[in-house]
Ligand SMILES: Nc1ncnc2c1ncn2[C@@H]1O[C@H](COP(=O)(O)OP(=O)(O)OP(=O)(O)O)[C@@H](O)[C@H]1O
């Protein structure tokens with residue numbers, strides 16, 4: 001039953017976004033986020049929406065999947081919108097004035113901009129990173145992108161190794177949890193009824209054997225790794241090295257143009273007096 | 277004829293004492309020589325010190341006293357530098373019992389690459405070694421699979437591939453078939469025998485008599501000592517000593533022993549089932 005859990009939110013595929021170098025995708029994501037926060041005018045938000053829709057199309061991931069991914073933060077979105085709607089003070093007369101509630105034109109635009117920003121932030125980053133990059137590729141990307149930092153004693157390799165081992169053992173431990181749960185059920189344990197406290201207490205007989213076994217595994221794995229001459233990142237080479245292709249350079253150029261486009265649109269709209 | 281790969285002199289070992297108690301020695305002054313390219317099975321009941329011996333040979337533990345020489349180099353020399361130890365360790369591979377706890381990476385070929393990567397080889401060299409290791413264990417088709425999608429026997433063959441990609445002279449197997457079903461066992465044994473043919477010295481710890489029978493030489497350990505040492509035939513002829521060590525003998529051997537006790541002229545001890553069948557056939561025809 002636990003086996004059905006999918007790891008991360010990676011959707012295997014062969015789109016251009018799937019094939020981009022993970023290092024490039026990390027850089028793209030950072031650029032994309034910066035660009036989102038540069039946007040200030042109506043035109044630039046329209047531009048952002050168009051680019052995000054383009055990303056969705058390029059990734060060939062079902063739109064419904066992406067919308068479903070936003071459900072958990074629906075509350076935050078609504079909350080931010082309401083705050084912006086009611087608490088933005090604008091110049092001129094309020095559009096609505098009932099008792100102490102005043103809604104200005106600026107309030108509506110900020111609320112809408114905020115919504116666009118959050119939706120695009122979430123859709124864009126998840127499409128660029130988590131949906132189209134397998135966790136292990138992402139780990140490789142982070143390791144090789146941040147490798148220069150190890151000069152400053154940042155434990156980049158150690159972090160990547162930890163991630164790899166975690167990813168390797170998650171399915172194993174899930175399988176084990178399943179087995180332990182069945183074993184405890186066979187002894188009459190009940191995980192599904194009773195008060196919350198009762199159900200939490202029922203988890204203890206699962207967690208303890210799971211931890212004991214995880215530590216035993218860690219011990220054996222450490223010995224096996226030592227036997228295979230592991231001694232940290234120093235002097236270690238990699239079989240698969242990441243290579244930049246033309247498409248990767250192209251993607252970087254596009255993203256820089258995207259950022260530049262937003263800045264230009266900001267300036268343009270403020271010139272013709274269509275600010276906000 | 278003698279080209280000793282492994283020489284053990286007066287090897288003793290005790291684990292650090294726990295709490296107040298004295299540290300009880302686990303190995304008592306072992307002496308042993310193993311020929312290059314031989315396939316040695318090690319038998320012994322639980323707690324007889326087999327894994328401890330394997331860990332000493334694999335340089336995971338250091339002996340309390342005594343010497344181990346491997347391929348002409350003394351691996352227990354306290355003057356060895358970190359780098360020399362590293363180079364020596366690459367010459368000995370170890371395969372353990374639980375295949376799940378030996379695989380490091382999330383993709384089969386990357387796991388096999390793990391050892392060569394640690395040795396600091398060039399990417400093309402690593403690729404070549406990974407491919408040839410995959411061929412040796414017959415798992416080329418699974419290069420891109422995730423370990424958890426494989427059967428136990430397949431996982432264990434990947435673990436073996438990970439070890440042979442380091443091109444060791446010697447491989448230690450510590451109950452590497454114990455968690456496998458008969459198919460998995462057969463797969464692993466086939467790989468083990470094939471590697472021995474290629475000249476790799478193998479030390480194979482097992483509780484399975486039928487596997488021990490396939491070796492050139494069988495060692496029986498009990499309470500940290502080597503009790504019996506010889507060809508499978510010689511060792512399994514000593515059924516009483518074996519029983520004293522908490523071990524059994526292969527079923528065929530036992531059958532012929534009972535027949536001999538009944539006064540039948542069955543000849544010398546038999547260890548393989550085929551040979552047993554032939555003898556029985558001859559006996560029935562008389
Ligand atoms: N880490 C340890 N610390 C202390 N004592 C240990 C440790 N590991 C093993 N021993 C003890 O050393 C003795 C030999 O253990 P060893 O694991 O070598 O036996 P074995 O022959 O491999 O047994 P098995 O067939 O169960 O694998 C046992 O008495 C055991 O209790």
Ligand SMILES: [Mg+2]
Pocket residue numbers: 326327328450451
């Ligand atoms: Mg053992």
